[in-house]
Amino acid sequence: MAQDLITGLTERVDRLLADHDPATTDRLEFLRARFDAGLAWVHFPEGLGGLGLPRDLQIHVDALLARAGAPDNDPRRNAIGLGMAAPTILAYGTEEQKKRFLRPLWTGEEIWCQLFSEPGAGSDLAALATRAERDGDHWRVNGQKVWTSGAHKARWAILVARSDPGAPKHRGMTYFVCDMTDPGVEVRPLRQITGEAEFNEVFLTDVRIPDDHRLGAEGEGWRVATATLMNERVAIGGGDPRRESGMIGAVARTWRERPELRTPELHDRLLRLWVESEVARLSGRRLRQKLAVGEPGPEGSAAKLTFARLAQQLSGLELELLAEDGLRYSDWTMRRPEIVEFTGRDAGYRYLRAKGNSIEGGTSEILRNIVAERVLGLPPEPRTDKDAPWKDLPR
Template sequence: MDFNDSPEEAAFRQEVKTWLAENAQAYREPLPLGPGDIRIAEMGREWQKIKARGGYAAISWPTEAGGRGATPIEEVIFAEEENRYHVPVGPFVGIGVGLAVPTIRAHGTPEQIEQFAHPTLMGDILWCQLFSEPAAGSDLAAVRTRAQRDGDDWVVNGQKVWTSWAHTADWGILLARTDPEQVKHKGLTFFLLDMRTPGIDVRPIRSISGESEFNEVFLTDVRIPDRCRLGEVGAGWGVAMTTLMNERANSTGESLLLPDVSSLVRLARERGLAEKNQRELAALYAREQGLKYFQARQLTALSRGEQLGPMSVISKLVFANVLQDGSAMGLDMLGLEAAFLATEDHRVTRFQYGYQWAAALRIAGGADEILKNQIAERELGLPGEIRADKGVPFSQLPVGR
């Protein structure tokens, strides 16, 4: 989306294009990996290293933290240009760079920042996010995993779920309950967990796409040294909010691998279906264009140094829904076989993958309904949800018993 570039931004975009042409040649074609091939995480480390050496790994971080000290909009420009290649980027690296390190930099001690920030930037540490549990997803403050103090350590017991890339992660960011007698948002503490610690059992969850990108993680008497606590005891909710704010700002999920409306229009023309599908295509196109202009407005705000408000979640909300509807339409046009058959045909797999990924994207990083609630309450000023758990100690809530 370069129609809004200022002269400086256009110059930066050109610089990035040149750098990518020199350094991302190996990623011109789709990676030779099947679904769920975990070698992508290792490839991700390598690509991260190349970016770090080129000064493009953390564009908007301050230079003293290993970044480029550039603007958030330059970060967006780099991502847009990078997305024109089949580079191995994804949560296996993104959780560390986009979520763990910003949280550590905001709440960590100088020693913690020193230990984790630069190695993560270089791809030497991969991270996973141990937040969700079977009874704590949208209602994250309901986590039941317990951490109890024992000398200089904490002893952790519980179960996490949907933990993306826990099977390749070196470290995890963990939210656990340290005081069940406090109200639910207050008795939580945030930890950094070495994934090689005894007592951690990572069990892959196989999804409908055949991939196993996320896991259940069982924690049994896992010992975490107190120096790996991030923030004060009982202040974990505030720390986790920093993580979630970064997650929601970063997740639109757009990529070259996914179909867009112009690929649907081409398909409809080829199959002689353009007329029949005209109205649906026009509606999808209008939503896609609306999103594009909304994002352009957000970029303009960023380039003026403004903060993005609660409305920024619209990007993911609209993108995931357009992707799901558009991919479904593509599969319809390709015929029944495309919906059911495994194939190597990139054009078909793009719609198949788009359809499956959209379903996950509508939940990950805040489900549609939660994001709509957020817009309703924080932006439109509508009344908040009724909170029956307000002021009640966690141990007295049904979920806490």
């Protein structure tokens, strides 16, 4: 059966390549044709970029197209759209929403960002204060969001707002798709310790969002947002890297190229971190196998937690290994980078940028709670605010 599926996919790829020669076809035209052929993400339904097949067959499709020199959709440019918005739209969107948003999202024609975190509700998303008030067939949204990656280049945003302040904090939210070009949306850069500004703060002032841009039912924003966050953590920590790629690869390369810097103590630490990185890589492969048969679970939180810890420990080890050379940072300029590139930069950048890994995509403290309660089955911490109306909570 599996071989029949692979044979059918191979034939479909061959037809796509015959009708749209990558050497002569415009890149965007090819990507649109690939989506329409169901070869964008084969586990999605037919008509939405997929064929309703097992997720793990995508690797076969990608390999065939790469071998033929076909362009990809440069997924790092739209990581939030592909890793978070797309699976959420598929799970909770209307048929009209799926048809409107998924194709230009996958091709990269429309970039997405995430309007979740707020200055007063960073680690506790359910405490958010951005208000969405119904106004006929629209919603009027006011508030402030923060740590928004890519907001300066995004056309669309996934947004959670407080629609019922009289309900308990987890039950009074609604989830929307927000047009970042609408009046009332203001994006301001946040300069990081690296000198760059990947992140932004976003101010929403009387932004009008049509009700047909709501994802899920009114008041069910927490349930929809939880699905988004689980996909986010899988996207950050559950990739499929090659052995000794990423941060461990950069440190191992330095170790081999600079033998004069080695010490027995650094050697022991590198070996330990190499083994932990390999365990994390193989655990991520198992997580993807589980994804092939269902929705992402709390295992994604563990994967992201491990990714953040290893990135920080490895970047610190690299700086120690390089001694005074590790203090160099060659490009301290205010930039708005298109993507975050760890391995293509110097060790100083990697060390500074890795500090954000334990904050973005869910803080490590919150993820430890999720793993403790939902994976290990430990008793949860007492939550006295769980059933109280949000408007009565101290802020």
